[in-house]
Amino acid sequence: MKRTIARNGKLLMEKLIFQARKSLVEPRLDRNRDSLLISWATYSPWLLDDGFQNCHSLIKDYTLVDLYRCYELWHLLGQVKHLDGDILEVGTWRGGTGGLLGRRAKELGLDATVYLCDTFEGVVKTGSSDKSYDGGEHSDTSAPTVEELIAKLNVSNIRILTGVFPEDTAHMIENRKFRFCHIDVDVYQSGKDVLEWVWDRLPIGGLVVFDDFGFASTTGITKLVHEKEMHPGLVCVQNINGHAVFVKTS
Template sequence: MFRVKFQTHENCEYSTITPYASYSPWLNDTNFQSVYQIVKANTLVDVYRCYELWQTVAQSQHVEGDILEVGVWRGGTGCLIAKQAPNKTVYLCDTFEGVVKAGENDSGYTGGEHADTSQNIVNKLADTLNVKNISILKGIFPEETGHKIKSKKFSFCHIDVDTYQSARDTFDWVWPKLSTGGIVIFDDYGFYNCAGVTKIVNEERGKPNRIVLHNLNGHGIIIKI
């Protein structure tokens, strides 16, 4: 369906992409696989993006600060991240009532999607993995829960909120608190139905003290320099 739209819309920026590179290190990463096989039922994020989270969290361990994830759903990526960073507190922020702040930039969302979750589901997954370093903050972020962690510094932030305004509000809140060398990863970057996420990442290009990367797996990555 999307291929037809791509071919018939003049100046369309979307196409079907098939990378030629075949290197797949996650296949033989036994530590990753032992965790991924448990969390994969609790996330909509595919193995390619999960492995990039796993790797980037490991590489940012030396950066000062804790970890923030906004947009938790059933806890799959949050618990994956926490398992990889046992010495950091991982703050998991979600309404647990579905997508919020859908607007004119978000043709694929109207609000309330992905409400099929709960704090109990996340806690149960954490218990299964013996993860002890998560802290769940329920409510709209940052308006309802940001004040609870306003004094924290962060080394890593995963934003998986699907809509432009929610992603913008989260990024603007966390960026001043992100340590130099810290990483922000936006999920759904480049997805046809998440144009708002692509828009916010692209808006950050060319601004000082940051490197913005486009990964074909569906991640937009911003590194603070």
């Protein structure tokens, strides 16, 4: 009886989610390239990970990134724990995903600094590839907001770099190496500049995670990933959850 109620509740929830997405998301789709995605997979490893759950409860009000992509960042950082190098995030907003990377690095015992880079004045370098952006989006944040989250997370491995990356701040980390880079800048030119700056600073096996891959509103990042994914020296995982991942192979 209990099981039947739980099962019916779950089916109802899935139906509601489907209907909500149908009315909210579907009207915005480009029929030539988009469709409504609902994965048939059910395994949810974040439910088994107390460290992640605890961290996510602290960062969830400071991020625009959904649970699934947050868990993927958490998991992927563990995959490069054997490499040397720091961690770079460009596109931090209120610090949610950056704070998560800091907490995960601490949990893994990594000898690494997590550099969080943002203008704190919103998105920059918008162009014709970025249909939904004019510039200045996501300016509703500040470095003190990120510091507030860092204090809640009780980590001391995070450094904030304020300004346009790479132009204003990259000189401060010019000689560092990076095992992991999270690019969450929404638009083509910023994404390209970050990728090209960080690539030679990654070891073999290092990861670049692109947020914004495949969203209807962030077409510039999807274009960037497609431009670069066949380049020699990398494997690209097109993860159909809003992430694409480059693994450096040579």
